[in-house]
Amino acid sequence: MKITWRELAVDLSGQSSDDLMREWRWLVPEALSLRMVSALGDAFLEDASGAIYWLDTGGAELTRIADSRENFDYSRQEPELADRWFAPQLVGDLLSAGHSLGPGQCFSYKTPLTLGGDFKPDNFHASDLIAHFRTLGKIQSQVRDLPLGTLISSVALSD
Numbered sequence: 001m002k003i004t005w006r007e008l009a010v011d012l013s014g015q016s017s018d019d020l021m022r023e024w025r026w027l028v029p030e031a032l033s034l035r036m037v038s039a040l041g042d043a044f045l046e047d048a049s050g051a052i053y054w055l056d057t058g059g060a061e062l063t064r065i066a067d068s069r070e071n072f073d074y075s076r077q078e079p080e081l082a083d084r085w086f087a088p089q090l091v092g093d094l095l096s097a098g099h100s101l102g103p104g105q106c107f108s109y110k111t112p113l114t115l116g117g118d119f120k121p122d123n124f125h126a127s128d129l130i131a132h133f134r135t136l137g138k139i140q141s142q143v144r145d146l147p148l149g150t151l152i153s154s155v156a157l158s159d
Contacts, residue, residue, distance in 0.1 A: 001092045008086040010037045010106050010129065019130055021045075023137025026144075027062050028055060035069070039091045040124070041106035041132045044072070054085060057133070058113045060140035093121045101126050108132040114143050 017034035020043065032045035032053055043055040044065075052072040054065045065085070066072035075081050082088060094107055099121075101107065108127035111117030 001096050003088045003092045003095075007091055007095060008039050008082075008088060010039060010101065011103060012037060013103075015104065015129060020133045021137075023134045023141065024055065026137075026141045027060065028053075037106060037129065038086050039101065039107055040087055041108050041127070041129070041136070042085065043133075044085075057136045057140070058109065058119070060114065060136075060144055087119075090119070090121060090124075094124055097121060099124070099126060104129050106132055109136070112136060112139055114140060 012034065015034070015037075020034060020037075021028050021030075021032075024043075028043075028045065032047055034043060035046045035052065036044040038044070041057050043057070045053045045055060046069070047053070050068045051064055052066040052069065054063050055061075056063070065081075066075055076085060091107070099107070105126045106129055107124040108131075109117050110123050110125055113119065117123045
């Protein structure tokens with residue numbers, strides 16, 4: 001299946017950066033504004049200077065990846081970076097298996113990586129963007145300081 005940017009990024013019409021980033025403020029400064037969300041629910045944010053940051057929601061990492069929009073738009077065309085940031089093979093596998101995204105949705109983890117989930121098609125499902133970002137933000141904030149390999153028996157998702 002041929003994958004295009006139409007399948008790799010979600011339409012953010014009607015989405016508020018504040019709503020999506022609310023549970024990530026422990027990691028994402030308010031000064032960063034939402035520029036793009038990948039089909040797998042990672043956010044690309046921009047600061048006042050135009051620099052682009054990648055919020056890897058599965059790994060709970062925020063990384064500056066480009067000095068400008070132009071540099072980001074160029075860099076995301078490079079196969080190695082596109083693979084890392086957008087995982088086109090995984091998205092293609094999900095779409096080929098009959099999964100699809102509706103408006104305001106991304107593919108989200110059934111079991112997050114930090115709770116033992118895999119980065120494989122059977123661990124993803126279509127999810128509302130707000131639910132994806134709020135749920136993962138809450139989980140990641142609770143486990144962020146635990147040593148790698150710590151057995152996690154529960155997380156709290158209520159406010």
